[in-house]
Amino acid sequence: MLDIATRKKTIMQMQPAQLEAITKQFATLKDHSPFYARKFDGIELGDVKTQADFEKLPFTDKADLREAYPLGLAAVPQEKIVRIHSSSGTTGTPVIIPYTKKDVEDWAIQFARCYEYAGVTPSDRVQITPGYGLWTAGIGFQAGCERLGAMAIPMGPGNTEKQLQFMVDMESTVLTATASYALLLAEEIEKRGIKDQIKLKKLVTGSERSGEKIRQRIIDGLGVEFYDIYGLTEVYGPGIGINCQYGHGMHVWSDYVYVEIIDPQTGEVLPDGAWGEIVLTTLQKEGAPLIRFRTHDLSRIIPGSCACGHDEHPRLDTLTGRSDDMMKIHGVNVFPAQIEEILSEFPDLSSEYQIRISHLEGRDTMRIYIEAPGSIDWAETSKAVAARAKSKIGFTPLIKIVELGFLPRSEKKTKRVYDERY
């Protein structure tokens, strides 16, 4: 995944229209927004005239948004706010995002574009299973669907019995669901032997990370094309990008959002192709504009052209996790997902592994413990995995193969990375 050669390539250039939108926004931002007046105290936003100037601005983090609770993020008078959404805070205070009429419309425009990129047309029937309410899922899927002119079937989550009944009777052609719910539905369909009554052609799913094996089971089980949508409540919601029918990666709408990839530890902007944390800036948002918002989602900008020809909308690769999971070794950022990807190329290995990082004799060392059956040649396999890792992540870890069942199991999330350097 992390290819040393691509790190040397240039950084995505801010498009002239994006720079124009940013400078226009900056001209009045502090007057409208007490939040940014405070945040950029001492910084003259009028002096931001180039991409380099922009990259000197401080980041905005979720903690900043939380401090603004309840309506401190509003950058418009109260009477212009037509709706709020709230992101699920894992701890304590939620984040409230106010939307103006234009924000709500812009979100629907972006979502309709997502459906278009997935090849959805007004003759489609879209079964919507994400939740409705304070968070931005269900209502975003529905508004985009109606804007496009397709038929929305607003089921909301759960009640699998009724989902399947409507899927059959309403002849739904598009399913919108989380990957895990899509998998559950696929398994139910198989169990009941009703696949021949299902008319689904496409699945549009949120950006929850799902392994290639699960993805394939959903595609086979439902008989669908699989589309990944990107977005988060702080920046409209889902729908700011989607993968197209041709290529790999999610196009992000460059007329609404400016994307940067940064090193999560240093904050340095990384070249196209390098893996790091996604940072987003909204270009048109009125209710709660976001400037250099750290998503903590890990991905990279895919360099080069897409077969669909829409190179004006840069592509983000499949999310590989959260920046909190990142390991830094020999100056290289490594993510558990990269190790998983390497191991998945060796079908004889078990899916259980453990990574231990230590500092010995002045050097960082990564050891990877992997379970394998006694029937394969451990020495040969270790060598092959180490060589594959070297070409993928740029250095050679120590591979230790252990017996099946040796590594600890957990019913919840298994801890796989132990950093013993600190």
Ligand code: ZN
């Ligand atoms: Zn494309």
